[in-house]
Amino acid sequence: MTMQRIHGACPHDCPDTCGIITEVEDGRAVNFYADPEHPITEGWLCAKVRPYLERVYHPDRLQYPLRRVGPKGSGQWARITWAEAISEIASRWQEIIAQYGAAAILPYSYSGTLGLVQMTVTSSRLWNRLGASQLQRSICGAAAEYAVEATLGARHSQPYEDVAHSKLVIIWGHNPVSTAPHFMPQLKNAQRNGCRVVVIDPRRTRTARGADWHLAPLPNTDGVLALGLAHVIVAENLHNEAWLENYTVGWPQLRERLATYEPARVAAITGLPEQDIVNLARLYATTQPALIKFADGLQRHQHGGQTVRALLALPALTGQYGVRGGGVAYSTSGYFKWAGVSPEGNCPPPARSVNMNRLGAALTGEVTDPPIMSLYVFGSNPAAIAPNAGKIVEGLQREDLFTVVHELFMTDTADYADIVLPATSQLEHADLHKAYGHTMLTYNHPAIPPLGESKSNWEVMNLLAAALGFKEPWLHQSVDEVIEEILMASAQHNPAFRGITLAQLKQGRPVPLALDSATPFADLRFPTSSGKVELFSQRLAEAGHDPLPGWTDPQEVVSYDSASPPRLLAHFASPLTLISGAAHHFVTSSMANQPSLLEREGTPFVEINPADAAIRSITDGDTVVVENERGWCTLRAVVTEAVRPGVLASPKGRWSKLDGGRNVNWTTPDALADLAGQSTFHSNRVWIRKAEDRRWRM
Ligand SMILES: Nc1nc2c(c(=O)[nH]1)N[C@H]1C(S)=C(S)[C@@H](COP(=O)(O)OP(=O)(O)OC[C@H]3O[C@@H](n4cnc5c(=O)[nH]c(N)nc54)[C@H](O)[C@@H]3O)O[C@H]1N2
Ligand SMILES: Nc1nc2c(c(=O)[nH]1)N[C@H]1C(S)=C(S)[C@@H](COP(=O)(O)OP(=O)(O)OC[C@H]3O[C@@H](n4cnc5c(=O)[nH]c(N)nc54)[C@H](O)[C@@H]3O)O[C@H]1N2
Ligand code: SF4
Ligand SMILES: [Mo]
Numbered sequence: 001m002t003m004q005r006i007h008g009a010c011p012h013d014c015p016d017t018c019g020i021i022t023e024v025e026d027g028r029a030v031n032f033y034a035d036p037e038h039p040i041t042e043g044w045l046c047a048k049v050r051p052y053l054e055r056v057y058h059p060d061r062l063q064y065p066l067r068r069v070g071p072k073g074s075g076q077w078a079r080i081t082w083a084e085a086i087s088e089i090a091s092r093w094q095e096i097i098a099q100y101g102a103a104a105i106l107p108y109s110y111s112g113t114l115g116l117v118q119m120t121v122t123s124s125r126l127w128n129r130l131g132a133s134q135l136q137r138s139i140c141g142a143a144a145e146y147a148v149e150a151t152l153g154a155r156h157s158q159p160y161e162d163v164a165h166s167k168l169v170i171i172w173g174h175n176p177v178s179t180a181p182h183f184m185p186q187l188k189n190a191q192r193n194g195c196r197v198v199v200i201d202p203r204r205t206r207t208a209r210g211a212d213w214h215l216a217p218l219p220n221t222d223g224v225l226a227l228g229l230a231h232v233i234v235a236e237n238l239h240n241e242a243w244l245e246n247y248t249v250g251w252p253q254l255r256e257r258l259a260t261y262e263p264a265r266v267a268a269i270t271g272l273p274e275q276d277i278v279n280l281a282r283l284y285a286t287t288q289p290a291l292i293k294f295a296d297g298l299q300r301h302q303h304g305g306q307t308v309r310a311l312l313a314l315p316a317l318t319g320q321y322g323v324r325g326g327g328v329a330y331s332t333s334g335y336f337k338w339a340g341v342s343p344e345g346n347c348p349p350p351a352r353s354v355n356m357n358r359l360g361a362a363l364t365g366e367v368t369d370p371p372i373m374s375l376y377v378f379g380s381n382p383a384a385i386a387p388n389a390g391k392i393v394e395g396l397q398r399e400d401l402f403t404v405v406h407e408l409f410m411t412d413t414a415d416y417a418d419i420v421l422p423a424t425s426q427l428e429h430a431d432l433h434k435a436y437g438h439t440m441l442t443y444n445h446p447a448i449p450p451l452g453e454s455k456s457n458w459e460v461m462n463l464l465a466a467a468l469g470f471k472e473p474w475l476h477q478s479v480d481e482v483i484e485e486i487l488m489a490s491a492q493h494n495p496a497f498r499g500i501t502l503a504q505l506k507q508g509r510p511v512p513l514a515l516d517s518a519t520p521f522a523d524l525r526f527p528t529s530s531g532k533v534e535l536f537s538q539r540l541a542e543a544g545h546d547p548l549p550g551w552t553d554p555q556e557v558v559s560y561d562s563a564s565p566p567r568l569l570a571h572f573a574s575p576l577t578l579i580s581g582a583a584h585h586f587v588t589s590s591m592a593n594q595p596s597l598l599e600r601e602g603t604p605f606v607e608i609n610p611a612d613a614a615i616r617s618i619t620d621g622d623t624v625v626v627e628n629e630r631g632w633c634t635l636r637a638v639v640t641e642a643v644r645p646g647v648l649a650s651p652k653g654r655w656s657k658l659d660g661g662r663n664v665n666w667t668t669p670d671a672l673a674d675l676a677g678q679s680t681f682h683s684n685r686v687w688i689r690k691a692e693d694r695r696w697r698m
Pocket of ligand 3: 017180587
């Protein structure tokens with residue numbers, strides 16, 4: 001018996017993109033652990049991926065294709081062959097195309113894997129060739145991406161290890177202990193060496209617990225907080241006028257705008273003490289290098305885009321861009337600009353686009369001409385993870401909608417499929433992974449043969465393309481051929497790819513991009529159209545947006561504060577803002593069906609401040625109903641000071657089917673944010689009551 005050690009990459013939606021090693025004996029994975037030589041992973045994996053073999057060999061893994069034989073959602077299935085499944089899909093699509101056109105078909109994929117081939121390429125080529133509707137991929141960080149590109153020109157970020165040079169780190173609406181774990185040892189080291197760590201989050205997260213200072217503003221008020229800090233910095237003459245003159249556009253206009261963001265007003269809107277705002281401004285302006293680190297949770301709000309624009313103005317005010325250990329750390333994804341993902345030539349441009357945050361609405365009448373008649377889901381679980389889930393389920397129940405779901409498990413979404421196809425796990429297919437927390441590429445070798453009859457996303461695309469009669473070579477390459485071609489095409493456009501070969505990647509070691517400097521914008525040339533930091537953005541103006549960072553009153557955020565309670569009954573019936581960020585033990589809904597992780601996470605809960613709980617007679621452990629005009633769900637109350645008054649927190653990712661048929665997304669809004677069609681999960685106004693309490697109901 002020989003034991004093989006196979007190198008791979010963690011495919012999940014996490015900036016760390018760890019190196020993983022699988023030990024295989026007789027075709028079976030017997031051991032799974034971190035690559036000890038991967039410079040980011042450093043030999044340890046997070047709590048959720050450590051028990052990965054439990055996921056790979058989960059008894060519920062789908063093993064062969066299924067066809068629905070009962071009513072939609074009834075769970076009645078018959079086993080069919082791959083040949084039957086593929087030919088049925090192709091013939092149903094041909095009928096739909098003949099009657100409605102190919103735009104009536106909508107592919108829906110997102111972050112089950114972040115692989116280049118199994119996600120990025122598979123989400124474009126076949127669908128473009130077909131002329132299917134394109135998915136606007138704006139559920140996660142679209143507003144921040146747009147804001148960062150408009151302001152700085154590119155998504156470039158400080159490397160984790162350069163936090164060693166920071167004297168102050170503001171972690172703003174971000175929870176790296178759970179969502180970017182390999183940043184934490186670096187941060188702790190810096191902290192031990194005197195770096196101050198400030199966390200801004202309405203919830204005392206695991207990250208906030210380790211900070212030197214935690215500020216808990218009301219949700220969706222961070223934009224006004226940032227402008228308030230800027231106001232104080234300028235009022236106290238702590239800003240860097242020369243830097244602003246040399247390296248920004250729009251400073252005079254922004255300066256004028258700042259006048260109205262005096263601390264008293266900012267305190268009233270954010271729910272923070274006025275003195276804290278002044279102190280934070282002084283700390284930020286006088287402690288350098290100062291790093292502002294954020295991710296995407298912060299901007300899943302109505303003001304998500306402008307919030308990020310306001311944050312990005314701060315390092316310009318103090319001349320912190322281009323400084324090692326200073327500036328901002330958001331995402332490194334801008335370094336990996338691929339070419340050739342959708343080959344030109346025969347491949348038509350994508351047809352119309354449908355916003356993924358509006359899936360329920362799109363399936364129930366918002367999208368017409370043609371309506372969506374077929375949905376093809378892979379690498380995503382929209383019934384559990386997309387907003388306004390009740391509407392999605394209503395849409396998925398449509399008798400005339402032909403739904404195919406390609407999955408590892410029978411998820412909340414797969415339950416409503418007409419055809420379910422079994423998917424391989426990361427240990428069963430090849431792929432190439434970039435990262436958004438570092439700048440290395442990692443090749444994933446398949447470690448074991450596919451379980452049962454499962455197939456990878458790319459294989460299924462090849463089969464569908466063949467069944468539809470598409471013979472283009474770019475639909476029929478092997479995974480390695482796709483990677484090789486894209487590496488070559490990318491090197492022509494992006495010098496960071498020069499010299500990187502498939503053979504080198506396949507050795508199993510992470511391969512760093514060839515960057516001129518690890519510090520973003522070190523030469524103080526910004527790849528915007530002006531070459532400067534665009535505090536005033538012509539691009540935003542032309543798109544009809546406020547060209548300066550700003551803040552207007554939101555519609556669905558509650559500016560209620562228990563410090564000044566209104567009348568008793570009104571208080572009891574007051575809405576609260578429900579934020580639903582990352583769960584520590586799952587990646588959105590991935591892994592939320594793994595027994596050991598479910599046990600560690602506990603039954604689905606909602607955190608409520610003691611002041612808010614008392615007035616509603618809610619005690620710790622009560623079953624509570626969280627509800628609004630969109631829907632409701634039942635949760636367990638955790639009464640804790642860890643959330644500020646006015647705010648509820650309940651982690652995302654729960655499978656509705658494991659918890660009585662509903663999760664928090666039955667309440668979350670499918671309204672879009674101010675920029676880029678961004679989701680607004682956390683701008684969610686809800687009411688909460690004990691399940692048996694009927695004094696007040698929606
Ligand atoms: N363990 C784990 N890791 C994950 C994921 C997961 O589900 N679980 N998901 C992955 C994905 S898809 C993503 S996009 C990233 C996201 O990574 P993060 O952005 O770090 O994660 P979130 O928990 O979504 O949001 C961060 C914090 O924002 C806070 N927040 C919400 N609204 C506001 C606000 O208005 N102001 C402020 N200041 N804070 C606010 C929340 O309380 C939360 O603690 O994480 C990835 N990593
Ligand atoms: N309430 C609330 N909801 C949220 C958020 C929030 O903050 N609050 N955050 C949102 C964010 S940031 C994101 S990114 C989305 C993430 O939502 P999704 O992109 O849907 O991610 P997952 O929930 O991880 O579901 C991925 C699914 O893909 C499957 N899968 C994994 N690998 C493969 C593969 O190779 N092939 C196929 N065919 N399937 C595979 C997994 O089994 C899993 O069921 O959730 C969003 N939902
Ligand atoms: S989820 Fe993140 S921290 Fe965990 S193994 Fe994957 S890349 Fe590493
Ligand atoms: Mo995300």
